[in-house]
Amino acid sequence: MLFIFKKMGKYLYNVIFSLVIKGLGAIADLLLPFLLAYMIDTLLPRVTTNDYYELIWMGILMLLIGLVGWVFNIVANRSAEKVASLAVADVRAELFYKIEHLNAQQVNDISTSSLISRLTTDTYNIYSMIGSLQRLGIRAPMLLIGGIIMSLFMDPMLTIIMVSLLPFIVFIVYYYTKKGRPLYDDIQKQVDQIIRVLRENITGVRVVRALSMTDYEKQRFQNENNQTVKKEIKATMTMNKVRPSIDIIMNIGLVAVLVFGAFRVQEGFTQVGEILALITYFTLILNAMTAITRIFIQISRAQASAARILEVLHLENQMEDGVNSLIINDKPHLSFEHVHFSYHGKEDHLENIDFSILQGQTLGIIGATGSGKTTIINLIMRFYDPQKGTIRVFGEDIRNLKRDELRRHMGLVLQNDSVFSDTIGQNIAFSKPSVGINEVRFAKEIAQADFIDDIPDTYNHMIAQRGTNISGGQRQRLLIARAIANKPKLLILDDASSALDYQTDKNLRLAIKKNLKDTTKIIVAQRVSSIKDADLILLIEDGKIVGKGTHEALIQSSEHYRVLVKHQLGEEIL
Numbered sequence: 079m080l081f082i083f084k085k086m087g088k089y090l091y092n093v094i095f096s097l098v099i100k101g102l103g104a105i106a107d108l109l110l111p112f113l114l115a116y117m118i119d120t121l122l123p124r125v126t127t128n129d130y131y132e133l134i135w136m137g138i139l140m141l142l143i144g145l146v147g148w149v150f151n152i153v154a155n156r157s158a159e160k161v162a163s164l165a166v167a168d169v170r171a172e173l174f175y176k177i178e179h180l181n182a183q184q185v186n187d188i189s190t191s192s193l194i195s196r197l198t199t200d201t202y203n204i205y206s207m208i209g210s211l212q213r214l215g216i217r218a219p220m221l222l223i224g225g226i227i228m229s230l231f232m233d234p235m236l237t238i239i240m241v242s243l244l245p246f247i248v249f250i251v252y253y254y255t256k257k258g259r260p261l262y263d264d265i266q267k268q269v270d271q272i273i274r275v276l277r278e279n280i281t282g283v284r285v286v287r288a289l290s291m292t293d294y295e296k297q298r299f300q301n302e303n304n305q306t307v308k309k310e311i312k313a314t315m316t317m318n319k320v321r322p323s324i325d326i327i328m329n330i331g332l333v334a335v336l337v338f339g340a341f342r343v344q345e346g347f348t349q350v351g352e353i354l355a356l357i358t359y360f361t362l363i364l365n366a367m368t369a370i371t372r373i374f375i376q377i378s379r380a381q382a383s384a385a386r387i388l389e390v391l392h393l394e395n396q397m398e399d400g401v402n403s404l405i406i407n408d409k410p411h412l413s414f415e416h417v418h419f420s421y422h423g424k425e426d427h428l429e430n431i432d433f434s435i436l437q438g439q440t441l442g443i444i445g446a447t448g449s450g451k452t453t454i455i456n457l458i459m460r461f462y463d464p465q466k467g468t469i470r471v472f473g474e475d476i477r478n479l480k481r482d483e484l485r486r487h488m489g490l491v492l493q494n495d496s497v498f499s500d501t502i503g504q505n506i507a508f509s510k511p512s513v514g515i516n517e518v519r520f521a522k523e524i525a526q527a528d529f530i531d532d533i534p535d536t537y538n539h540m541i542a543q544r545g546t547n548i549s550g551g552q553r554q555r556l557l558i559a560r561a562i563a564n565k566p567k568l569l570i571l572d573d574a575s576s577a578l579d580y581q582t583d584k585n586l587r588l589a590i591k592k593n594l595k596d597t598t599k600i601i602v603a604q605r606v607s608s609i610k611d612a613d614l615i616l617l618i619e620d621g622k623i624v625g626k627g628t629h630e631a632l633i634q635s636s637e638h639y640r641v642l643v644k645h646q647l648g649e650e651i652l
């Protein structure tokens with residue numbers, strides 16, 4: 079709750095304004111039954127055919143008070159909405175910023191779907207609570223306490239009968255709110271599951287259809303949906319016991335008041351108008367109690383959501399950013415010194431990786447699927463830090479380098495990288511807004527993306543979301559052009575040309591070699607032909623380097639590499 083109050087604190091003046099106006103509106107509501115009793119018990123008996131002005135004036139006064147209450151309510155509600163929207167926008171911004179700075183492992187641990195639901199439904203729960211708290215947080219207690227005071231003022235005896243029931247109501251609210259909180263927690267976790275299935279289906283829609291898995295996926299979604307319904311019903315059933323329980327207690331109270339009230343009118347202790355006013359006050363008290371219950375339900379929900387948001391906000395920054403700037407010198411551009419890495423701290427996904435390359439050289443990494451090639455790239459990008467060993471760029475431990483600077487000096491194309499729903503030109507210039515048309519054209523030439531010239535609106539052609547209106551090979555070339563347009567010092571192509579035919583792949587490598595002499599290149603591939611001209615080749619198996627050297631050296635020294643070459647390029651090349 080402290081977290082939510084802190085967020086509201088930024089808009090303290092607006093909050094105070096809403097609460098004060100709501101308070102004034104509540105005073106207006108509390109005055110009306112009192113005036114009604116005065117009208118019935120005092121003014122009505124005095125009315126004669128010539129003397130009814132007092133009654134009319136009283137009617138007008140009551141109407142005006144009612145009107146003022148109505149206007150105050152509208153003004154205060156608007157201000158409350160504004161505060162709720164602004165405060166939650168701040169929460170969303172803070173959460174988004176934090177998510178942007180989580181490391182890849184933290185994102186994996188929480189899961190992307192859960193992060194999405196924390197950013198959407200959880201923040202919405204907080205929004206609802208902040209709104210209600212301002213609309214009812216002062217008004218309801220004022221009506222409750224004010225109603226009791228006014229009733230006491232009119233008939234203490236009857237009021238005591240009513241008020242003696244309040245502890246039961248407080249107990250009911252407390253008991254069910256405590257029970258409800260974990261249930262709302264469960265609902266939010268279930269929403270994570272729905273989003274997970276939804277995401278998988280939206281991103282993998284073509285695979286799902288191609289494998290005729292639509293019915294299976296429908297069923298999977300339906301299962302999660304049913305689970306959500308079950309959990310929502312459970313939570314709602316629990317919280318819905320609150321209102322009827324309060325109603326029955328209050329109705330017992332009202333009946334008791336009416337029965338005792340009738341006796342008291344008969345005995346002359348009180349008057350009919352006062353009984354009417356008392357019943358109106360009791361209705362106000364009942365409504366106030368209901369409103370307070372509603373606030374408690376929303377508080378339970380918002381507390382569960384705030385805890386989920388805080389869990390992310392409190393995640394430790396596991397990868398401290400470095401402070402040093404990147405300085406280009408004669409030391410190796412990139413070196414791994416006995417690096418060990420594990421994703422979950424159990425088995426080693428990389429073991430004793432050790433190599434170094436100079437600026438302008440090409441490193442080829444080859445190995446079976448799952449051998450650890452992308453993991454090496456993940457460490458170079460500093461998506462993760464190794465558990466043992468050091469990675470250096472121009473001699474500096476990458477942990478000491480400013481992460482933004484480190485990443486800005488690289489151009490990266492990953493296996494399943496995505497293009498954006500924007501023009502071809504914007505997609506290529508994406509990495510740096512200052513990239514001009516000449517750089518875009520230059521990048522296109524190197525990336526062999528000539529298909530762009532055959533499209534009537536060339537660079538202005540719109541790419542559909544996730545690049546569905548271009549072929550896989552065209553998408554890869556667009557991504558390579560994007561990485562090159564940034565003029566990176568280190569270009570990393572992780573299985574980035576797998577969809578290209580052999581000739582285009584060869585032309586691409588030749589163009590890169592010719593035009594990007596000072597750029598250090600890392601090419602991860604399954605094809606020997608893609609890496610065979612590299613200055614250094616790493617052959618990876620089960621996270622270990624099992625062969626290291628040039629193509630020729632490896633043919634001499636590694637049986638493993640020889641088998642690979644024989645299978646892919648034929649016996650004669652050996």
Ligand SMILES: Nc1ncnc2c1ncn2[C@@H]1O[C@H](COP(=O)(O)OP(=O)(O)OP(=O)(O)O)[C@@H](O)[C@H]1O
Pocket residue numbers: 186421422427445446447448449450451452453454493
């Ligand atoms: N985020 C992750 N969390 C846990 N394990 C992972 C993660 N990413 C990869 N792995 C595991 O690490 C190992 C190496 O994976 P990696 O992606 O580096 O292989 P790869 O050689 O690039 O494979 P491919 O050629 O298929 O892309 C695999 O066993 C994989 O299951």
